Amino acid sequence: MILELADFQIHPQHNDAFETAQQRGISTCIARARGYEGFKFNRCIEALGRYVLQIFWTTLKDHTVGFRESSAFTDWRAIVGPFFARAPLVQHFDLVAKSA
Template sequence: MILELADITIHPQHNAAFEEAIQRGLSTVIAHAKGFEGFKVNRCIENPQRYVLQIFWTTLEDHTVGFRESPAFGEWRAIVGPFFASPPVVQHFDLVAKSA
């Protein structure tokens, strides 16, 4: 399993609308992508305009090719993109250890 980690900063004062939009985008667009295995969204306590989005994919290519190169990526960005104060920083991770 691959973890996609997106560090997102939104425009101030738009938290409620962004949280609704990201949930909608995840459930209506990304959840239907090949290789999608789940997600988590966390809001930063110290900086409420900052969010960390974790999406779990079966393979790296499910995200980088299957999703990012599909029309669904444009749908996703149309839903959440207007809230971004700057482009998200996105990286991918392999699991090396976890708790029982």
């Protein structure tokens, strides 16, 4: 399993609207993608307007090719993109260890 970690900075006055849009984008665009295994969406306590989205994919290619090169990515970006203060930082991780 691959973890996609997306770090967003949005305009703080739009927090509520961004949260609603992100959840809609996940359910209507991302969750239907091949290899999608789930997500976590978190708001930063110390920095208003900062969010972290964790998406779990079966393979890296499921995200980087299957989703990112699909119309679903374009649709998702149209839903959440207007809230971005800057482009999100997106990185991928392999699981090394976890708690029981």
